[in-house]
Amino acid sequence: MWRRMTVILLALAVVFGLSACGGSKGDSGNSGDSGKGGAAGEAGGTGTTTAAAAGEDAASAGGADRNAKIKIRMMTHYTDEARRNLLNDAIAKFKESWPNAEVVDETTSEYATKEKLEFTSGDGPDFVTVDDLMQQTLNQGHYLKDLTDMVQRNDYIGKSVPGAVEFNNLRTPGKFYSIPTLMAPVVIYYNKDIFQELGVTSPPQSVEELESIMDKAKQAGYTPMANAGQSNMNLMWLAYHLIFNNTNMEDIRQWYYQKSTPDSVKKGFIDAFAKIADWTNKGYLGDPKVMLGVSYDNYISNLYAKGTVAMVMDGDWNIASFMDSGVNTGVFAFPSEYIVNATDSGWALNANADETKTAAFEDFVNIFYTQDMVGKFYTAGYTPSVKFDAANSEAPPLKKELQQAVADKKLGYYLDNAVPGLFDSISRITQELYAGKSTPEQTWDQIQAAYEKGLTK
Amino acid sequence: MVKGKRAWKRNMIAYAMILPAMLLFIIFVIVPAVQSFVTSLTDWNGIGSAKFVGLANYIDIFSSPESRFYKALQNNLFWLVFGSTLPVVLGLVQANLLVRNRIKYSNVFQMIFFLPQILSVTVACVIWTWIYDPISGPVNEILRLIGLSNLQRSWLGDSHWVMISLLVAYVWLAYGFSTVVFSAAIQGVDTQLYEAATLDGCGKWKQFRNVTMPGIRRTLNTVILLQIIGSFQVFDIVYIMTKGGPGYDSYVLSYYVFSEGLLTSRVGYGSALSIVLSALLFLVSVVYTKLTERTEL
Numbered sequence: 181m182w183r184r185m186t187v188i189l190l191a192l193a194v195v196f197g198l199s200a201c202g203g204s205k206g207d208s209g210n211s212g213d214s215g216k217g218g219a220a221g222e223a224g225g226t227g228t229t230t231a232a233a234a235g236e237d238a239a240s241a242g243g244a245d246r247n248a249k250i251k252i253r254m255m256t257h258y259t260d261e262a263r264r265n266l267l268n269d270a271i272a273k274f275k276e277s278w279p280n281a282e283v284v285d286e287t288t289s290e291y292a293t294k295e296k297l298e299f300t301s302g303d304g305p306d307f308v309t310v311d312d313l314m315q316q317t318l319n320q321g322h323y324l325k326d327l328t329d330m331v332q333r334n335d336y337i338g339k340s341v342p343g344a345v346e347f348n349n350l351r352t353p354g355k356f357y358s359i360p361t362l363m364a365p366v367v368i369y370y371n372k373d374i375f376q377e378l379g380v381t382s383p384p385q386s387v388e389e390l391e392s393i394m395d396k397a398k399q400a401g402y403t404p405m406a407n408a409g410q411s412n413m414n415l416m417w418l419a420y421h422l423i424f425n426n427t428n429m430e431d432i433r434q435w436y437y438q439k440s441t442p443d444s445v446k447k448g449f450i451d452a453f454a455k456i457a458d459w460t461n462k463g464y465l466g467d468p469k470v471m472l473g474v475s476y477d478n479y480i481s482n483l484y485a486k487g488t489v490a491m492v493m494d495g496d497w498n499i500a501s502f503m504d505s506g507v508n509t510g511v512f513a514f515p516s517e518y519i520v521n522a523t524d525s526g527w528a529l530n531a532n533a534d535e536t537k538t539a540a541f542e543d544f545v546n547i548f549y550t551q552d553m554v555g556k557f558y559t560a561g562y563t564p565s566v567k568f569d570a571a572n573s574e575a576p577p578l579k580k581e582l583q584q585a586v587a588d589k590k591l592g593y594y595l596d597n598a599v600p601g602l603f604d605s606i607s608r609i610t611q612e613l614y615a616g617k618s619t620p621e622q623t624w625d626q627i628q629a630a631y632e633k634g635l636t637k
Numbered sequence: 638m639v640k641g642k643r644a645w646k647r648n649m650i651a652y653a654m655i656l657p658a659m660l661l662f663i664i665f666v667i668v669p670a671v672q673s674f675v676t677s678l679t680d681w682n683g684i685g686s687a688k689f690v691g692l693a694n695y696i697d698i699f700s701s702p703e704s705r706f707y708k709a710l711q712n713n714l715f716w717l718v719f720g721s722t723l724p725v726v727l728g729l730v731q732a733n734l735l736v737r738n739r740i741k742y743s744n745v746f747q748m749i750f751f752l753p754q755i756l757s758v759t760v761a762c763v764i765w766t767w768i769y770d771p772i773s774g775p776v777n778e779i780l781r782l783i784g785l786s787n788l789q790r791s792w793l794g795d796s797h798w799v800m801i802s803l804l805v806a807y808v809w810l811a812y813g814f815s816t817v818v819f820s821a822a823i824q825g826v827d828t829q830l831y832e833a834a835t836l837d838g839c840g841k842w843k844q845f846r847n848v849t850m851p852g853i854r855r856t857l858n859t860v861i862l863l864q865i866i867g868s869f870q871v872f873d874i875v876y877i878m879t880k881g882g883p884g885y886d887s888y889v890l891s892y893y894v895f896s897e898g899l900l901t902s903r904v905g906y907g908s909a910l911s912i913v914l915s916a917l918l919f920l921v922s923v924v925y926t927k928l929t930e931r932t933e934l
Contacts, residue, residue: 293899296683296899300684317902318684320685409883410880412882469794470791470794472794472795472883473769473790473792473794473795474771474772474791475770478767482770486772601900608883608884609884612884615883615884626703634903
C-alpha cells in the first residue's frame with residue numbers, strides 16, 4: 181500500500197507540474213498591426229523650445245483616497261545616476277500628496293527581462309516603463325492597463341511634442357498603454373579642436389560632406405569616428421542613419437511594425453552596410469581589431485578623452501560624460517531628414533491596478549509633466565518629450581547645442597527594437613561585418629533571419 | 638509479498654526521513670525538468686499561448702542554417718578541455734608544494750589562493766574587462782612599458798584571443814578551489830607511505846606519482862568531474878565580459894539558451910537547447926565516470 185501511495189504521490193506531482201506549464205493568458209490581444217505609421221514619423225523633431233509650458237495642476241482621477249496606505253512596486257530603465265536622482269525627486273514629490281504610500285523602486289539594468297518574467301509569473305510591478313516593443317509583448321498577455329481615457333483627460337498629447345505620445349503606442353492604434361516623457365536622440369559629438377585644425381567650420385549637410393571630414397581627419401592622423409565595438413552600438417546607430425538616408429520611411433515603418441519587408445528596405449540595409457564596410461576599409465571607423473575590444477561603458481573616458489578621436493555617434497544620455505571628458509566637444513545631428521530618435525520608453529500601469537493605484541499612477545505621471553520636473557530633466561542633459569520653455573533654463577551650452585541640432589529632425593526608429601532579441605543579433609552580426617568576416621549581403625541575410633525568428637505570431 | 642511488506646515496515650523511518658528531501662527534489666528538479674521538456678515541444682514565446690510543434694525545435698537546433706549550436710558547442714569543448722584541466726593541474730601543483738614542502742604559513746597562502754573564489758564573479762569579470770581594455774588596460778600598458786608593444790592585443794575583441802582571455806579569467810577564479818580541495822586530500826594521505834617511499838630511495842617526483850596521485854585519486858576524479866560540469870555551465874563570465882562576441886566567437890551553449898529563451902522570447906526553442914545541453918552534460922559525465930571506474934579496477 182505504501183508503494184502504491186508513493187507512486188500516486190509522484191504521479192500527482194508530475195500532473196500538477198505539467199498542468200501548470202505551457203501558455204499563460206490568452207492569444208495576442210492588442211499587439212501587432214499598426215496602420216498609422218505616419219504620425220510620429222512626420223512629427224517635427226524633438227525640440228523643447230516651444231513656448232507652451234506644461235500645466236502645473238494637471239487633473240487627476242477624482243475621488244481617490246490619497247491617504248490610503250498602499251505599496252507601489254516600480255520598475256524602470258532609469259539605471260544611470262542622474263536619472264535615478266531625478267526619479268527619487270519625483271517620488272519625493274509624489275509622497276507629498278500620497279504620504280502613506282510606500283514606493284519600492286526595483287529598477288534594474290535587466291528591466292526588460294525582469295518585467296516579462298514577473299508579469300508572466302503573475303507578480304508584475306505596479307508602475308513600469310516600457311518601450312514600444314515591450315509594450316506590444318506585454319499586451320499579448322493583457323498585462324497593461326488601457327490608459328486612453330487618462331491620456332485624453334490630461335491632454336498628454338497636447339502637452340507633448342507632436343507625435344511623441346503616439347510614437348510609443350503606434351503598435352496599438354487608437355489605444356494608449358504608456359505615457360512617454362523623454363526622447364532619446366542619437367547625435368554626433370565631435371572634438372571642436374580637431375575640427376578647427378581640419379578647417380571644418382560648420383556641421384556637414386550631407387553624407388558626402390561627412391565622409392570628406394572623416395577623410396581629412398584620417399589624413400591628419402586622427403580616428404575619424406570611434407566605435408565601442410564590444411556592443412557595437414555606435415556603428416549600429418550609424419547604420420540606421422544611413423538606412424534612413426537612403427530608404428523611404430514609409431517602407432521602413434512596414435518593416436519596423438512587422439507588416440512586411442519591402443525590397444527597398446533590403447536594399448537600404450545592404451547599401452548602408454556597404455558604406456560601413458567601405459568606411460571601415462578606409463580606416464574611418466578606427467581599427468576593428470582594437471575597437472572590437474573597447475567597452476561602451478568606458479570608451480568616452482578611455483578613448484574619446486584622449487583627444488585623438490574626431491567624432492563619435494552617441495545618445496543624449498551620455499552628454500554629461502562628454503562634458504566631463506575634458507575635450508572641447510560640440511554636437512550636430514546626422515545629415516539626414518530622419519535621425520535615430522524615439523521616445524525613451526513610457527510609463528505604464530499594471531492591468532490589475534485597482535482604482536487607488538490607478539489614481540496614484542495618474543498623479544505620479546503628472547509630476548513628470550510639471551514644468552519643474554521637465555526642467556530638471558532638461559538641465560541634467562536629457563531630452564523631454566513634454567513641451568517646455570527652455571529659453572531661461574540653466575542647461576549647459578552643449579545641451580542647448582544638442583537641442584538646436586535635433587530641433588528640425590524627424591523621429592526615426594531604433595531599428596533593433598523591431599522584434600524581440602534583434603538588438604543582440606544585430607550587435608554581433610554587425611561586429612562580423614566590422615571585422616570583415618561577412619559581406620553586406622550576408623549581414624542583411626542574417627539580420628533578416630533573426631528578424632523573422634522574432635516576429636510576433 | 639510478505640517479504641516486501643516487512644522491508645517497507647522496517648525501513649519506514651528511513652523513507653520518512655528522506656521524503657521531505659525527495660519532495661523538494663521532485664518539485665524543484667524533476668517537475669521543472671519535465672516542464673522544460675514539454676515546453677521544448679512548443680513554440681511558446683513566454684507570454685502568448687503555446688502551439689505544439691513536436692520535435693521541430695530539436696531539428697532546427699541541429700540542422701537549421703541559422704542555428705549557432707555547433708559554434709557554441711565548439712567553444713564549450715574548448716572550455717571543456719582547457720577549463721577542466723588547467724585549474725586542476727595548477728591546483729594540484731600548488732597544493733603539493735604547500736603541503737609536501739611544508740611551506741611556512743601554508744594556511745595563509747591557501748586563503749590567498751582561495752580569495753578569487755569568494756569574490757563576486759560579476760566584480761571579478763568587470764575588473765578583468767578593465768584589465769583587458771585595449772586602450773588603457775594594464776596588460777597592454779605593461780607590454781608597452783617593457784618594450785613588447787608588438788604583443789599588444791585587443792584581448793576581448795580579437796577572435797583569436799577572446800576565448801583564451803576568458804579562459805585565463807576563469808582559471809584565475811577556479812584554481813583556488815582546486816588548491817584547497819587537493820590540499821585537504823594530500824593531507825589525508827598516510828605519511829608512513831611517504832616515509833617508506835623515502836626509505837626506498839624515491840625522490841619528490843616519484844613520491845608524487847606513486848604515493849600522492851593514487852592517494853588522492855577519488856578526489857581528483859571528483860574535482861575533474863566538477864570542472865567538466867562547470868565548463869558546460871559557463872555563462873556569467875561570457876555574459877559580463879563579451880556577451881558571446883565579437884560576433885559569435887565566444888558564444889557558449891548556456892548563453893545561447895539565455896539569448897533564445899529570454900532575449901528573443903523563443904522559450905520553446907530555448908527549452909529545447911537546455912534539454913540538449915543537459916543531455917550532452919549527462920553523456921560526458923557518464924563517459925568520464927565509466928572511464929575512471931575502469932581505471933580504478
